[in-house]
Amino acid sequence: MIWSSSSLEEIISNLNTDINIGLTGEEAKKRLVFNGKNELISDERFGLLKNIFKQFKSPLVLILLIAGFVTLFLHEYLDSTVIFIAILINVVIGVFQEGRASKAFEALNSSQERYATVVRDGKKVVLSTTLLVPGDIVELIGGSYVPADIRLTEEKNLSINESALTGEWVAVSKSSDDVVQNEKTKALAEQRNMAWMGTLVSHGFGKGVVVSTGMKTEVGKIAKHLHKHISRNTPLQQSVRKLASFLVYAIGASVIAIVAIGLFRGLPLSEMLLIAIAITVAAAPSGLPAAVTIVLALGMEEILKKGGLVRNLLAAETLGSTTIILTDKTGTLTEARMKLHGLHTLWGIGRSVKEAKKENIDLLQMAVRASDAFTEGVVDKDGKLSIHGRPIEKAIMAAGIDAGLLEGGQGGECPRLDFLQFESSRRFAVSLNNCNGESENTLYFSGAPEVLLAHSTYVYEKGQRRAITDGERKKFLDTQNTLSGDGLRFIGIAMKKVEVKKLPESFDEEKGMTEKLTFVGLLSFIDPIREDVPAAIKTAQMAGAHVMMLTGDNPETARNIAVSVGIAEAGEEVLRGVDIEDLTDKELLSELSRVNIFSRVLPEQKLRIVKVLRSSGEVVAMTGDGVNDAPALRSADIGVAVGSATEVAKEASDLVLLNNSFSILTEAIAEGRRVIDNLKKIIAYLLSTGFSEMIVIGGALAAAAPIPFLPTQILWANIIEEGFMSFAFAFEPRATDVMRRDPRSSKTKQLLTKDMKKIIFIIATITGVFLLILYFLLLRIDIPIEEVRTLMFAALSLDSIFFALSFKDLRLPIWRIPLFSNRYLLISLGVSMFFLVSALTFPPLQKLLSLVPLNFGEILFLVGVGLFNLMIIELVKYLVFRGEKRKL
Numbered sequence: 001m002i003w004s005s006s007s008l009e010e011i012i013s014n015l016n017t018d019i020n021i022g023l024t025g026e027e028a029k030k031r032l033v034f035n036g037k038n039e040l041i042s043d044e045r046f047g048l049l050k051n052i053f054k055q056f057k058s059p060l061v062l063i064l065l066i067a068g069f070v071t072l073f074l075h076e077y078l079d080s081t082v083i084f085i086a087i088l089i090n091v092v093i094g095v096f097q098e099g100r101a102s103k104a105f106e107a108l109n110s111s112q113e114r115y116a117t118v119v120r121d122g123k124k125v126v127l128s129t130t131l132l133v134p135g136d137i138v139e140l141i142g143g144s145y146v147p148a149d150i151r152l153t154e155e156k157n158l159s160i161n162e163s164a165l166t167g168e169w170v171a172v173s174k175s176s177d178d179v180v181q182n183e184k185t186k187a188l189a190e191q192r193n194m195a196w197m198g199t200l201v202s203h204g205f206g207k208g209v210v211v212s213t214g215m216k217t218e219v220g221k222i223a224k225h226l227h228k229h230i231s232r233n234t235p236l237q238q239s240v241r242k243l244a245s246f247l248v249y250a251i252g253a254s255v256i257a258i259v260a261i262g263l264f265r266g267l268p269l270s271e272m273l274l275i276a277i278a279i280t281v282a283a284a285p286s287g288l289p290a291a292v293t294i295v296l297a298l299g300m301e302e303i304l305k306k307g308g309l310v311r312n313l314l315a316a317e318t319l320g321s322t323t324i325i326l327t328d329k330t331g332t333l334t335e336a337r338m339k340l341h342g343l344h345t346l347w348g349i350g351r352s353v354k355e356a357k358k359e360n361i362d363l364l365q366m367a368v369r370a371s372d373a374f375t376e377g378v379v380d381k382d383g384k385l386s387i388h389g390r391p392i393e394k395a396i397m398a399a400g401i402d403a404g405l406l407e408g409g410q411g412g413e414c415p416r417l418d419f420l421q422f423e424s425s426r427r428f429a430v431s432l433n434n435c436n437g438e439s440e441n442t443l444y445f446s447g448a449p450e451v452l453l454a455h456s457t458y459v460y461e462k463g464q465r466r467a468i469t470d471g472e473r474k475k476f477l478d479t480q481n482t483l484s485g486d487g488l489r490f491i492g493i494a495m496k497k498v499e500v501k502k503l504p505e506s507f508d509e510e511k512g513m514t515e516k517l518t519f520v521g522l523l524s525f526i527d528p529i530r531e532d533v534p535a536a537i538k539t540a541q542m543a544g545a546h547v548m549m550l551t552g553d554n555p556e557t558a559r560n561i562a563v564s565v566g567i568a569e570a571g572e573e574v575l576r577g578v579d580i581e582d583l584t585d586k587e588l589l590s591e592l593s594r595v596n597i598f599s600r601v602l603p604e605q606k607l608r609i610v611k612v613l614r615s616s617g618e619v620v621a622m623t624g625d626g627v628n629d630a631p632a633l634r635s636a637d638i639g640v641a642v643g644s645a646t647e648v649a650k651e652a653s654d655l656v657l658l659n660n661s662f663s664i665l666t667e668a669i670a671e672g673r674r675v676i677d678n679l680k681k682i683i684a685y686l687l688s689t690g691f692s693e694m695i696v697i698g699g700a701l702a703a704a705a706p707i708p709f710l711p712t713q714i715l716w717a718n719i720i721e722e723g724f725m726s727f728a729f730a731f732e733p734r735a736t737d738v739m740r741r742d743p744r745s746s747k748t749k750q751l752l753t754k755d756m757k758k759i760i761f762i763i764a765t766i767t768g769v770f771l772l773i774l775y776f777l778l779l780r781i782d783i784p785i786e787e788v789r790t791l792m793f794a795a796l797s798l799d800s801i802f803f804a805l806s807f808k809d810l811r812l813p814i815w816r817i818p819l820f821s822n823r824y825l826l827i828s829l830g831v832s833m834f835f836l837v838s839a840l841t842f843p844p845l846q847k848l849l850s851l852v853p854l855n856f857g858e859i860l861f862l863v864g865v866g867l868f869n870l871m872i873i874e875l876v877k878y879l880v881f882r883g884e885k886r887k888l
Contacts, residue, residue, distance in 0.1 A: 320672025449492030487557030695768025798866030
């Protein structure tokens with residue numbers, strides 16, 4: 001059935017219920033079994049086992065796993081133990097950090113169960129909203145959430161804020177009358193006799209019959225889109241996968257070639273397999289999976305300190321690659337609340353509250369007297385008085401408090417005697433007050449400007465009344481019509497002296513009470529822009545991100561907000577959802593390249609826009625707060641929800657802005673770019689050490705010499721010594737130029753840029769050749785192979801520790817690099833030296849790594865070798881990059 005256009009009799013008959021008695025308890029139980037609980041089905045979360053298996057998807061971990069099983073097969077239990085420990089470190093770190101992100105979100109999203117007042121067996125009962133079924137009779141009161149899709153049967157001054165579902169920030173007045181079905185009333189906002197699940201009752205009372213629950217509600221239909229999302233690898237995943245694939249093929253080819261040569265030379269298969277494992281372990285950056293996880297986790301922690309909760313680790317990096325930001329309007333760019341914008345009197349039209357003259361202050365004072373909002377003396381978290389009432393009335397009261405008009409109470413010198421609430425049929429509210437003990441009382445009217453102007457004979461001017469002209473009436477109405485196009489909402493204020501001491505029950509029938517009014521002026525209201533938004537959008541644009549608005553609101557309001565925050569220029573074109581409905585994907589992409597504002601956009605249209613942009617190669621961040629934003633949030637590369645967003649929007653997001661500040665998004669982008677920079681340094685460092693080890697091992701094999709390192713020694717150097725140094729790069733400070741880079745540039749997107757490849761080649765070659773020469777010299781002086789390997793192990797460790805300092809900056813020489821900008825790198829240097837000394841002097845570690853003791857002279861010699869190697873690297877780095885302009 002089409003619930004909004006069907007008669008109540010048809011609906012009651014179809015659902016087999018009773019408006020007064022409701023369902024019986026027994027019938028409700030049967031329907032609960034048939035329909036299921038009234039809740040949205042969320043995605044299945046990864047359990048512990050799935051998170052563990054997820055870590056083994058890394059090709060680098062698989063390489064180590066194969067090496068571990070081969071050594072186990074060869075009965076090299078010591079080597080296999082060390083390899084499996086390396087794997088365990090990677091897996092534990094990955095699982096731990098993924099679990100932390102998931103638990104943090106669950107803690108944020110946990111909330112108390114909601115309840116609803118339901119009529120069952122002819123009695124009112126309070127039940128969990130999850131137990132509601134179609135046919136239940138539910139009551140709605142101000143401040144409560146609508147628990148299901150409900151067809152209203154009765155209402156009294158009921159208004160519901162549907163911004164979470166439709167994007168409209170102004171509460172919608174509801175009616176229990178049937179809605180005529182046509183093209184206009186297909187829109188949810190036009191179905192005035194329906195209350196939608198998840199929306200908020202702003203004011204009044206309502207009663208209705210539940211027609212849909214759970215996933216069959218309008219919210220549920222949107223939630224279904226969340227399960228249709230097909231994930232795409234992030235830029236980091238794509239880069240790491242390419243790198244890992246290259247390493248797998250390169251290592252595989254090298255191993256096959258070396259094993260074939262060895263077998264051709266008649267060497268035993270077991271010996272060649274151990275050599276192959278040594279090469280594999282040397283070439284594979286075994287610490288990379290753990291290092292990537294750590295640097296992403298630290299990025300996530302930094303974003304959290306700024307006020308953004310990152311739900312998954314990869315989101316921290318993807319933020320830095322963002323090229324398009326699609327933002328909702330209500331609740332994201334704006335505060336989703338009403339605020340007094342201006343006071344418009346005959347001689348003060350358009351003046352703001354701060355610039356108000358006496359006529360404006362009188363207008364605000366009368367509006368406060370006519371308001372039915374109230375304060376309870378309780379101070380909220382922002383240190384302001386807690387105000388209750390309809391949104392417009394609350395805005396009036398807040399402005400009155402700021403202007404100091406409530407110091408003597410709401411009525412001040414004019415205490416209230418009686419009050420008649422706003423009703424949609426009347427379109428105004430009336431307050432009866434007595435001012436200064438006068439014999440006459442005053443009626444203060446607050447409501448629709450056109451209605452009050454039609455009943456006004458006089459106009460308020462300089463504290464007096466005089467006859468109003470038709471031109472003045474038109475002037476007020478023109479002001480309303482003009483500014484309404486900019487998204488402002490209006491009410492009018494009028495007054496009248498009367499002798500009655502109480503409002504008669506037949507007030508609406510007594511024409512004399514509403515005739516010959518004195519019109520005082522207009523009050524305009526706006527959904528205020530969040531203070532940090534314009535500056536944040538400017539920062540995002542400077543960072544190379546294209547910012548666009550997608551909203552369900554009307555075109556005029558959308559354009560006004562977009563211009564105010566800097567998304568668009570004045571007079572720019574606005575496209576509506578119906579304008580793009582019939583466009584092909586190619587035509588839509590063309591429109592997206594020239595238009596920045598899209599209004600009256602449906603959830604499925606937002607989703608399509610995201611998909612079209614992503615398919616064109618853009619990295620898309622989508623911000624939103626409503627249920628209608630959830631499908632697009634899930635489909636985007638990065639979904640961003642504000643802290644006040646609906647639970648469905650948070651569930652679909654990758655980043656939650658905890659304090660609703662849009663500037664957190666730009667901070668997160670900057671942090672994401674810092675993460676990318678530091679990942680580049682870590683990867684370059686690990687590849688440099690790995691390739692230098694391959695050069696040494698390959699050179700030794702080519703010369704038919706024994707292998708200079710054992711697999712356990714290489715793993716110790718890679719995981720322990722180099723591991724601490726590489727992790728320290730995660731703490732490198734943000735470069736000054738991160739928010740001035742083009743995210744579409746290959747230098748920004750690629751992990752291995754041209755400069756990175758240069759530095760890897762320089763360091764790997766110099767260190768590898770240097771260590772190979774040292775190895776051959778040691779073999780020539782007839783030192784036992786165990787001692788030679790110990791010296792080579794120490795030299796390799798010292799070289800990798802020292803040349804880590806070169807990676808702080810690829811172009812600056814070490815004497816110009818601010819070494820103390822990252823204290824963790826210096827601490828890691830000390831810790832790595834400690835573990836090296838421990839490996840060389842602690843007997844159990846000596847046995848584990850097949851090392852022999854070294855004397856002080858040998859250690860001092862190796863330190864000199866490491867420093868000399870660093871000097872050679874810095875000299876070559878200076879010569880290679882000399883004359884090149886430093887690229888920002």
